[in-house]
Amino acid sequence: MGLTNSQYDSIMRTYSERQSENHRIQMQRREEIASRIPEIKELDDAIVSLSMEHAMSVLEKDKPATSLSTLRQEILALSIRKKNLFLQNGYPENYLDPVYSCPDCKDTGYVDGERCHCFRQAVTQLLYSRSNAKNIHQNENFHTFSLDFYSRDFTDASTSKSSYEHMQNVLRIAKKYVEEFQQEGAIRNLLFYGNTGLGKTFLSNCIANELIKNCYSVISLSAIELFQIFSKSEFDKDSAQSELAAEITECDLLIIDDLGMELSNAFTNSKLFYCINDRILKDKSTIISTNLAVNNIQERYSERIFSRIMHSYKAIKFFGNDIRLSAFCSSRLT
Ligand SMILES: [Zn+2]
Numbered sequence: 001m002g003l004t005n006s007q008y009d010s011i012m013r014t015y016s017e018r019q020s021e022n023h024r025i026q027m028q029r030r031e032e033i034a035s036r037i038p039e040i041k042e043l044d045d046a047i048v049s050l051s052m053e054h055a056m057s058v059l060e061k062d063k064p065a066t067s068l069s070t071l072r073q074e075i076l077a078l079s080i081r082k083k084n085l086f087l088q089n090g091y092p093e094n095y096l097d098p099v100y101s102c103p104d105c106k107d108t109g110y111v112d113g114e115r116c117h118c119f120r121q122a123v124t125q126l127l128y129s130r131s132n133a134k135n136i137h138q139n140e141n142f143h144t145f146s147l148d149f150y151s152r153d154f155t156d157a158s159t160s161k162s163s164y165e166h167m168q169n170v171l172r173i174a175k176k177y178v179e180e181f182q183q184e185g186a187i188r189n190l191l192f193y194g195n196t197g198l199g200k201t202f203l204s205n206c207i208a209n210e211l212i213k214n215c216y217s218v219i220s221l222s223a224i225e226l227f228q229i230f231s232k233s234e235f236d237k238d239s240a241q242s243e244l245a246a247e248i249t250e251c252d253l254l255i256i257d258d259l260g261m262e263l264s265n266a267f268t269n270s271k272l273f274y275c276i277n278d279r280i281l282k283d284k285s286t287i288i289s290t291n292l293a294v295n296n297i298q299e300r301y302s303e304r305i306f307s308r309i310m311h312s313y314k315a316i317k318f319f320g321n322d323i324r325l326s327a328f329c330s331s332r333l334t
Pocket of ligand 1 (some may be wrong): 109
């Protein structure tokens, strides 16, 4: 989708501010290390002069191979001493490396001439912050997700697993989903289904917040909001909603919450198919959560929507007691 010149300039300005800030942090770290571990500078100087000696030796054709390998070993030994000094003083060994907010594009916004995922995130934030569709609660993350609300006694008849054991596994899947996000062969799409109050939205937010931290663009909408945006974009020719509709098909992760709560008709069915199918073709990730059972999805939506979801999504069932009720009771007891 197209950005206006001023939008583009504003995003590029944030990159240049980020570069300056990270450069300042790196310089500050150098000064800190120079005063706290002065031996590091001496080792660095020694490594530089040995490296130069090594480079000169390579140019001298008749230099014996043994002296080259001795030089290499000496450089390696100094590097190991340097690394140990950092660790002994409680610093990571790469403490003086350049600092980047996004290591993938080194804060330039581009990788091999293509826009980096962090650039996409900046575009999404720009458009998304102008809409009122901001549903990702920052306090819902993997640190605040508690398995304690899931019962060890409530058992699923088909698997004989308790709600607690089952959610342990679901949590593992969710964390792996984030770790392997967009890697080749990794899970792209998730379908969370089950009754209300079992943590589907909370877990979607955990995933969203973790990916936003890693500079990915994420949009989270209820199904009702999603179809409102498509409708305003198509029938009212609302340009802000059209930009957002385009971003809905382009963002790295789209979360459609509460599918099934919308009024279903030919328009919503066709838009849902378009949205799901387009994102599958573009290899973009989507998470759908719904209170509908799998067979109800088939009944409510068209066969082609159902078949896309069944083929391209990992379906995860949520079951147990309403955890909002457990949370309420535990807060009353404390
Ligand atoms: Zn980047």
